[in-house]
Amino acid sequence: MVNHPAVTPLQRFLFNQLRRFIGQAPIRLRLGTGTSALSDGTGSECVVIYESSALAGMMLDPEIGFGDAYMSGRVEIEGDLVHALEVLFRAMQSSSNRRWFDRLVSNSLQHIQANTLDGSASNIHHHYDLDTDFYKLWLDPQLVYTCAYFATPSATLEEAQIAKLDYVCRKLQLQPGERVVDAGCGWGALAIHMAKHYGATVQAYNISHEQIEYARARAQKDGLAGRVEFIEEDYRNISGDFDVFVSIGMLEHVGREHYHELEEAIFRAIGNSGRGLIHFIGRNRPAHFSTWIRKRIFPGAYVPVLREAVEILEKHGYAVLDVENLRQHYALTLEHWLTRYERSADRVIELFGPEFFRAWKLYLAGSVASFRIGQLQLFQVAFVGSACQRIPWTRAHLYAEDSRVEEESRWSQVAF
Amino acid sequence: MVNHPAVTPLQRFLFNQLRRFIGQAPIRLRLGTGTSALSDGTGSECVVIYESSALAGMMLDPEIGFGDAYMSGRVEIEGDLVHALEVLFRAMQSSSNRRWFDRLVSNSLQHIQANTLDGSASNIHHHYDLDTDFYKLWLDPQLVYTCAYFATPSATLEEAQIAKLDYVCRKLQLQPGERVVDAGCGWGALAIHMAKHYGATVQAYNISHEQIEYARARAQKDGLAGRVEFIEEDYRNISGDFDVFVSIGMLEHVGREHYHELEEAIFRAIGNSGRGLIHFIGRNRPAHFSTWIRKRIFPGAYVPVLREAVEILEKHGYAVLDVENLRQHYALTLEHWLTRYERSADRVIELFGPEFFRAWKLYLAGSVASFRIGQLQLFQVAFVGSACQRIPWTRAHLYAEDSRVEEESRWSQVAF
Numbered sequence: 001m002v003n004h005p006a007v008t009p010l011q012r013f014l015f016n017q018l019r020r021f022i023g024q025a026p027i028r029l030r031l032g033t034g035t036s037a038l039s040d041g042t043g044s045e046c047v048v049i050y051e052s053s054a055l056a057g058m059m060l061d062p063e064i065g066f067g068d069a070y071m072s073g074r075v076e077i078e079g080d081l082v083h084a085l086e087v088l089f090r091a092m093q094s095s096s097n098r099r100w101f102d103r104l105v106s107n108s109l110q111h112i113q114a115n116t117l118d119g120s121a122s123n124i125h126h127h128y129d130l131d132t133d134f135y136k137l138w139l140d141p142q143l144v145y146t147c148a149y150f151a152t153p154s155a156t157l158e159e160a161q162i163a164k165l166d167y168v169c170r171k172l173q174l175q176p177g178e179r180v181v182d183a184g185c186g187w188g189a190l191a192i193h194m195a196k197h198y199g200a201t202v203q204a205y206n207i208s209h210e211q212i213e214y215a216r217a218r219a220q221k222d223g224l225a226g227r228v229e230f231i232e233e234d235y236r237n238i239s240g241d242f243d244v245f246v247s248i249g250m251l252e253h254v255g256r257e258h259y260h261e262l263e264e265a266i267f268r269a270i271g272n273s274g275r276g277l278i279h280f281i282g283r284n285r286p287a288h289f290s291t292w293i294r295k296r297i298f299p300g301a302y303v304p305v306l307r308e309a310v311e312i313l314e315k316h317g318y319a320v321l322d323v324e325n326l327r328q329h330y331a332l333t334l335e336h337w338l339t340r341y342e343r344s345a346d347r348v349i350e351l352f353g354p355e356f357f358r359a360w361k362l363y364l365a366g367s368v369a370s371f372r373i374g375q376l377q378l379f380q381v382a383f384v385g386s387a388c389q390r391i392p393w394t395r396a397h398l399y400a401e402d403s404r405v406e407e408e409s410r411w412s413q414v415a416f
Numbered sequence: 417m418v419n420h421p422a423v424t425p426l427q428r429f430l431f432n433q434l435r436r437f438i439g440q441a442p443i444r445l446r447l448g449t450g451t452s453a454l455s456d457g458t459g460s461e462c463v464v465i466y467e468s469s470a471l472a473g474m475m476l477d478p479e480i481g482f483g484d485a486y487m488s489g490r491v492e493i494e495g496d497l498v499h500a501l502e503v504l505f506r507a508m509q510s511s512s513n514r515r516w517f518d519r520l521v522s523n524s525l526q527h528i529q530a531n532t533l534d535g536s537a538s539n540i541h542h543h544y545d546l547d548t549d550f551y552k553l554w555l556d557p558q559l560v561y562t563c564a565y566f567a568t569p570s571a572t573l574e575e576a577q578i579a580k581l582d583y584v585c586r587k588l589q590l591q592p593g594e595r596v597v598d599a600g601c602g603w604g605a606l607a608i609h610m611a612k613h614y615g616a617t618v619q620a621y622n623i624s625h626e627q628i629e630y631a632r633a634r635a636q637k638d639g640l641a642g643r644v645e646f647i648e649e650d651y652r653n654i655s656g657d658f659d660v661f662v663s664i665g666m667l668e669h670v671g672r673e674h675y676h677e678l679e680e681a682i683f684r685a686i687g688n689s690g691r692g693l694i695h696f697i698g699r700n701r702p703a704h705f706s707t708w709i710r711k712r713i714f715p716g717a718y719v720p721v722l723r724e725a726v727e728i729l730e731k732h733g734y735a736v737l738d739v740e741n742l743r744q745h746y747a748l749t750l751e752h753w754l755t756r757y758e759r760s761a762d763r764v765i766e767l768f769g770p771e772f773f774r775a776w777k778l779y780l781a782g783s784v785a786s787f788r789i790g791q792l793q794l795f796q797v798a799f800v801g802s803a804c805q806r807i808p809w810t811r812a813h814l815y816a817e818d819s820r821v822e823e824e825s826r827w828s829q830v831a832f
Binding site: 150152305307322379394396 | 701721793
């Protein structure tokens, strides 16, 4: 440890505490306040702390402290941001640090907005009602803001998002003329894909005004306004009878204490005879979502374990047919987003200022890191009602070059 | 209703009660005691009750009463047995009948043997230590006594069991030289398949003495005794370090209250870096397994919902990669077994007598019905430890004609 005379005892104490919390993780730390620098550790990346206030903030609440200090530029990462976050997240996962970490996380929970009807509206507005032009800077052309499906890792983001939309339709065994309800439809890409390529009639729900307006204009332009209806309403207010329930990337915003409302919404929509698919960020062990992410990026978010998600389907006796974990695909999707986002730095800073730019950069890079190290998972769960007769015989049709495989092998031969 | 003068008021009361419990289900009932016959209902099948004692038994405990009366020939089904059971099971599932049914089921629970080390040994002995020659009469040549995988419904049982063994190996991404522990190995077909076709080294556990002896002789004959070790021990006593944990059809025998012991056995075997697959009969809503099946066929059995099964993987942070529901394949597997079993009627009766023959016929036919109507499901759950780096990029390799697909698309490209 290099020791400069101008470092105060308090600075040294806080710096040593931080090092202790991070443990033996291969990352350098530097307190870079002018010439009075403290530094420690080895590794390709360095966390540079420019102000003692940031150091104190990180000790009081590591997530919020680090996130806010990074956002404001009081902390910088030298080297590969994603890799540095992987190293830091792994350190936080280790058992002795986690106790400290969990305590602080639970202390921050009271600030979180509940997902009541009003609460959800406010939470969703916070994130999704940002100017669509902002998302156009770094998403694919169809504005699909969920995990893509890369048939091979070298596929482009645009190809992989189209492949994902189609993969979901195949998993749902979507047929011409079927009625679909899409809960949490984003900018409408899936609903439009289903109507255009599968001949389905879709009612798509979303409480983001900005997204609904965009989706309606797109359906109008594509001549699909008669077959895709975009409804600015909460999933709890879905009404009507449907063959298929689909929800891509909404469960994270529902909140654990509202799962029973989703359970009922699914049952009202498709009853015992329908089919469904939910696609969501999950994890392997129960935990709260990053407090910083919930404060700055996704208020109200909760990421369930698979057990909690499949429990939603239990009361009404839905049969889970297929669960797939696509976490590697989400890491790659997020890498594409981060690369595009960084290329658009000037424009983002012009629109929202430098703190916003850094906050979202941290969110995207942190998400890449979380999916890479398996702190987060991405699950697609396909299910059918207890009276549903449309159950594929195998999953081979999902991977057939020509999706029209022999009917004998595709559909159930069992008499019902 | 045809009314004969010799029917007693008690007979009529019990008959009407039975009809009421079955409700509007399309099945005929007949009390066939000589000329004093009562009959009611419409449908292709008829439940014929030859003795009033059977009628009383069914009212006191519908499952045990019906099962035991069928077993002893005091009740017969005219027409298609499987279809009749489908109709009856559906009637039992309906809400008003279920309350009555559940009450009686819970009353019978105290008779069930717990799955302690000794209890499991006794429970498993009851079923699996029957003469192997008996199972040879109706299983496939490799004696695989779990759900097969039919690439198409027209595949033979023998093909479908080989396909299942191979499908499990593909889902596990098994590589030459890897060390596998097989918990509940039956007559050893999977362990031998893994050693012979994938070059793995397998330790296979089973507490059925009869099965272990058979499996050892088979490995010896195949020249694989050096690479497959069959160990007559409980899964709780698994020791050693392995790359892969696999368990096909054992979870049903573990018992809910012992899942934490399985959880620890998996973790001791493969730690954070290994991979695993569990294959088990499940259901959509929590319920006890048929009391009659537990009394006569599978003492100690418990069939979990998916939520309960994936919870086993949660404490140690295993990532669920893939869940597949193969219930249609189990219905078809059981149809093959039932057909072969009925063809072997004379031999079974010679070995074990007519009551045994009828009991197992009811068990097999009832199982076909349960999987057909979705009262039972069959899940395969593939998982990896939190530090496992061998995660397939997609599931396409499971369905490739040639399993050697391009490495780029098969394995993770994400740096760990």
